[in-house]
Amino acid sequence: MIPPVHGKRDHRGRERYVLTDTRHGHVWGVCKAVGGLFGEPRRGTYELFGWVPDDDVRGWLSGRVWLVPDDGALEPWLLEDAESLGPLPGSDSLVLTGQDDYKGPPEGHRGLVRAHDGSRWLGSCREFARVLPPERAAPPLVLRGLDQGDRLRTALRTGTRRALDLEQAVLEIRDARGEPLTDRLLWATVRDWGPSSYGADLIDLELGGESFTPVPMYAQPVWERWFAGPPDTPGAWAGFDTRRREVWLDLVRDRACRRTRRDRPAAHAYELEGRRITDEPGLYLALGEAVNGPGGYFGGCIDALTDCLRGSFGHTAPATLLWRDAATARERLSRNLAPGGRPFDLFAEVLDVLAEGGMRVTLV
Structure with missing residues (x-):
């Protein structure tokens, strides 16, 4: 039997999920909501x-x-x-x-x-x-209100084990505006299906969850904020703790990789609001917003920041950056440890990388 939905239900259809075959690129179906998207991954x-x-x-x-x-x-x-x-x-x-x-x-x-x-x-x-953790059955993934593609309809009609093994697929996740947000890779094996309460000719499709890693429950408030669309004001992430800021940064990075952008012309002047930079993800979120506006991305680690400075992520060298309230980041990010335990100064390292990338920084 298809279990109760554990994800967010939205009968208005504001969230859109697309299940796509990774080998051939055809769409298995489009649905309105997903049960089991959020859960507790194995640790x-x-x-x-x-x-x-x-x-x-x-x-x-x-x-x-x-x-x-x-x-x-x-x-x-x-x-x-x-x-x-x-x-x-x-x-x-x-x-x-x-x-x-x-x-x-x-x-x-x-x-x-x-x-x-x-x-x-x-x-x-x-x-x-x-x-060793106790063995437990993986919860299923349920695609609610699924509008079937022709290939899926044929597979369900055939009904054999081989036909119901859809193999590797990607669940593409879009925001309320229909823009790509992120995705999740899975091995799609059909367990069950039946009529959906979301509308005539739609089905609820249950997939085995053995190969699907659910989004952690603590991330759900961040995801739901992004489901509504990208933020229109800077610092929408500031009220989250470090753990959820990292979730926000992951979504910003995923979204950026799915979008095309134009680099601003050289000599552009950027401003960075530094009072919210109290941890490492806050540093990169603030940098992303300084260069590309609310919800913008401009690196999530030193190597990624270096890549962004080379172009195609909104910046053209040379440029200037006015870093306000820089003392907050200096205080919080000057005493760090590399993986092996070597001390280093992340704040100073970021300033060096920005300078090498053609961005002249003024600290105030």
């Missing part, structure tokens, strides 16, 4: 034995926590969106969870490991092990 869980804290470690820690082997024999390991579950009762262990598919630590590493979140050392442990 790696680690027990850090013999934990010695250097700082308070509670709750959500950072978008990036690096685990650095003390002997230097191995590269640092990355846990994204890391969260501390606190000490394990009756032990000297700390439990961390995070997204570790990219550079997660090896199983059962022994030897001193230090942990930092990019700005402070959190502590150290003598060894750690991955805690």
